[in-house]
Amino acid sequence: MTHPASAPLQGREAVFPAPEFERRLDALRVRLAETGAEALLVTGPENIFWCTGRQTAGYFAFQALVLPASGAPVLLVRELERMSALTGTWIGDIRLWGDGTDPAQALAGIVRQMGIARLAVDRRGWFVSAEMSEHIASALSGVTLLDGSGMVEALRMVKSAPELAAIRKAAGYAQAGLSAAIEACGAGVSENEVAAEMMAAAIRAGSEAMAMEPLVSSGPRSGVPHATWRRRIMAAGDGVFLELAASHDRYHAALMRSVWIGTPPAEVQAMMDCADRALEAALAAIRPGAPCAAPHAAAQAVIDGAGYTAAFRKRIGYSMGAAFAPDWGEGAILSLFDGVTQPLAPGMVFHLPATLRSYGEFTVGASETVIVTETGAEVLSDLPRGITIR
Incomplete structure (x- = not known):
């Protein structure tokens, strides 16, 4: 979570003002609604950046964005990346996983806490290995996983x-x-x-x-x-x-x-x-x-x-x-x-x-x-x- 003391730092390094990203997320929610899913899981660095402005040289570490059909998105990053996520995005809910812990379990905890039963998954997140994808699916046992591939890319085609x-x-x-x-x-x-x-x-x-x-x-x-x-x-x-x-x-x-x-x-x-x-x-x-x-x-x-x-x-x-x-x-x-x-x-x-x-x-x-x-x-x-x- 973003702490109140961090509020002055929020978005300080963001590439665009908050309304640009709000517009993008609203457009993505429209596409999400068409799938019948309650939320979209995004893991590719380009797609996370397009949705939030999130960028770092440490994108080799697992990160994920959970965008609900209604309500605020949640960004999950490695603990070391908290400050870059805070200063580079306008996301108010930033969750962390620490070295030595399981990011898939951290993600599953977020999904369950949000009460998501039907989750669309961007399967083109190419920084997630096949092994990690299977691990995430196992951690999300009981959650219906739908194919959410291509939703972000379709919106990225035409630039603002x-x-x-x-x-x-x-x-x-x-x-x-x-x-x-x-x-x-x-x-x-x-x-x-x-x-x-x-x-x-x-x-x-x-x-x-x-x-x-x-x-x-x-x-x-x-x-x-x-x-x-x-x-x-x-x-x-x-x-x-x-x-x-x-x-x-x-x-x-x-x-x-x-x-x-x-x-x-x-x-x-x-x-x-x-x-x-x-x-x-x-x-x-x-x-x-x-x-x-x-x-x-x-x-x-x-x-x-x-x-x-x-x-x-x-x-x-x-x-x-x-x-x-x-x-x-x-x-x-x-x-x-x-x-x-x-x-x-x-x-x-x-x-x-x-x-x-x-x-x-x-x-x-x-x-x-x-x-x-x-x-x-x-x-x-x-x-x-x-x-x-x-």
Whole structure:
């Protein structure tokens, strides 16, 4: 419980005012009512953050939010995390479990004290192991457990004005980092030096902790997806792949660009030109009401038409928003890909990485983080997209 003496500390570090979270919880209660459950159990760090503003580097320890269909929510955290929960949220009822005690039993005690007989469970809380899930179910014996998966994610798809403001700031930090990284590239420079300049510039610009490390790879390593810095020294003729997602109040925006040390071969330039056209086609296909598959189809048509189908084996984009390590995106919520019929709507945010690869040799392309508007897409960077020659 929050003690009266702690009241002045309540919400002191909160990312948004209390009404923003009250609005979110009210919207979630509407969805909860449709299930017939008396409460929703949320355990994923991103979903708990969206509901409460709760954030900490200690989210590896078990935490849970119990949101009743009516009444005040209860937040359960490790005892060491009490102060971060108090200062970072507006939740008035914070319960604790101590090291050496059983958090599942603490959770069960809360549920029973609240008189909850039918509990919807967010089964996508991926920081809870299968073993812990079974332990929680056992501790909640006698309580009917319903599937509450996807309720929070459905509300996270469209961002509020405060969320969009945070993402725009994060985009500025990302551009500062990418600009510094591009400037740092050159023959004789190590990947580590470039990564250091990238991160330093983004952090100086305002970025907080990033939910995933930046990607910096050069030469043949740049043709390996998701490879990142490993002390390699760049040399003439190397391609360099650079990608970063910076954050503001846990909201992320990503940006990716390509560099070549010297003059790129004709095939490299042709692939880069194709990637740029594919990105432009995808951006042009973003409009409210269009299915999420439409931008991907537009990009894929350009790539297929140029004969580079084998060089592009992925979706053209994924949702962005609040993120915790190890992923900077919301790709598990919404993708721009074949078969995704969810309509695009104003306030949705996506990262569109248009990359073409000669696997194990090089990668070229560019990306943008965009906000869906009433008329199309708001691109959040103005960094040139072509290959930068260094």
